[in-house]
């Protein structure tokens with residue numbers, strides 16, 4: 400039992416660790432609200448990786464060449480891997496992957512709004528790589544220095560792969576832009592659909608973000624939603640110029656005084672409606688995930704039975 404004095408000492412130690420930008424590790428004492436916030440964010444991130452396999456996965460069977468199919472397969476597999484690292488990070492906080500999957504399937508936990516939009520053309524595979532993975536990099540590179548150790552270490556590996564994903568998307572779009580008028584039109588139409596949802600990935604504006612202030616004080620987040628959105632726009636505009644595509648925002652222009660781009664706001668009503676479950680593909684994404692989870696039940700049971708058998712055999716051998 401921890402006394403009030405011990406608790407105050409532990410709290411002070413925790414705060415000192417965060418203030419020094421050192422890592423909080425699984426065995427360290429942490430406030431319950433900190434633990435819950437890390438679980439919430441990392442689980443949402445893990446779910447996003449797993450659900451994020453679906454929109455691109457829809458194109459694996461329809462990729463236009465063997466080379467493009469191999470690239471897409473590898474990318475989608477990477478996303479499964481990212482989900483697994485992140486579920487492992489939440490397990491260090493005492494929440495099992497089964498429990499988190501249950502929370503995803505019942506709608507108790509969220510995943511990124513972006514994956515509730517459909518992939519209508521093959522150009523969307525390139526646009527997701529360029530814009531969605533591009534936004535992910537802007538958001539996730541700072542998370543390599545997040546205060547919770549297992550999350551930060553998972554992010555280092557994930558970011559290396561995300562950078563590669565972004566480049567493959569850009570290369571795909573560049574190839575299409577060098578092709579026919581029809582291919583160029585496909586790219587532009589895809590960018591027009593994905594631009595605003597990509598900006599929404601960074602979360603609501605700072606003045607409508609209930610979690611940012613506390614998450615920054617704890618070092619879980621190191622930048623606000625609006626700071627990272629701005630960074631993404633500034634990074635993407637010159638890439639759009641090089642690609643010869645237009646970004647669908649009449650307010651987008653360079654602001655000499657700020658040394659940054661001014662840009663318009665996404666439709667925040669649409670964002671909240673997608674987050675609440677009413678986006679174009681929310682029901683389909685969850686139904687698909689639930690089916691895959693239910694269909695895989697026998698594999699999990701067989702793996703557990705095998706592990707039990709192995710451990711009882713090794714106990715017998717050492718007895």
Ligand code: BYC
Nearest residue numbers: 444447448451510511512535599600601602608609610611
């Ligand atoms: N979508 O107070 P706020 C990938 C929720 S996958 C849905 O600002 P916070 C990839 C938020 O959870 C990359 N919900 O929250 C995979 C909160 O709700 P609750 C996914 C959103 O946490 C496959 C409420 O709105 N990346 O790269 O301080 C293929 C208020 O928001 C969204 C991550 O998960 C949203 N966009 O900040 C290709 C990054 N935004 O939980 C690529 C890690 C907000 O209070 N996460 N909400 O009910 C983060 O950095 C932060 O959690 C966020 C939100 C910036 C997203």
